[in-house]
Amino acid sequence: MTAGVIEAALAFGFAGLGLALAMNLWRLFKGPGVTDRILALDTIVINTIGLIVLAGIAGGSGTAFEAALLLAMVGFVGTAAYAKFLLRGDIIE
Incomplete structure (x- = not known):
């Protein structure tokens, strides 16, 4: 019963984040x-990051969470x- 609910929640999460x-x-x-454009990026x-975390939950991989943290x-x-x-015109002062 709970495995089906988790799979449905993961599918809903993937669809929502994909959209x-x-x-x-x-x-x-x-x-x-x-x-x-900066806000969109x-x-x-x-x-x-959300997709990586969901993939880690779906695959049972702990490495995905480290990848999400690095990203x-x-x-x-x-x-x-x-x-x-944008504010100053250069990055390194």
């Missing part, structure tokens, strides 16, 4: 401004670098 990822890709390409990273750190640094570039 969110598709909408973020649309915003990335059609965004009216640079700030919208940050949200794409967050959705990808979160890289995504944060990338978003901070983009924001700094």
Whole structure:
């Protein structure tokens, strides 16, 4: 009984995150401004982290959680670098 519920929740999660990822890709390409594109990239990273975590739950792999943590750190640094570039015009002072 609970295995079927978990599988249904995983399928719903994959579908929801896949739809969110598709909408973020649309915003990335059609965004009216640079700030919208940066926010779309940050949200794409967050959705990808969610997909990695769901894949780890579905596959029973603990390595997926470490990969999600690494992607979160890289995504944060990338978003901070983009924001700094937007504000000042250069990244390294």
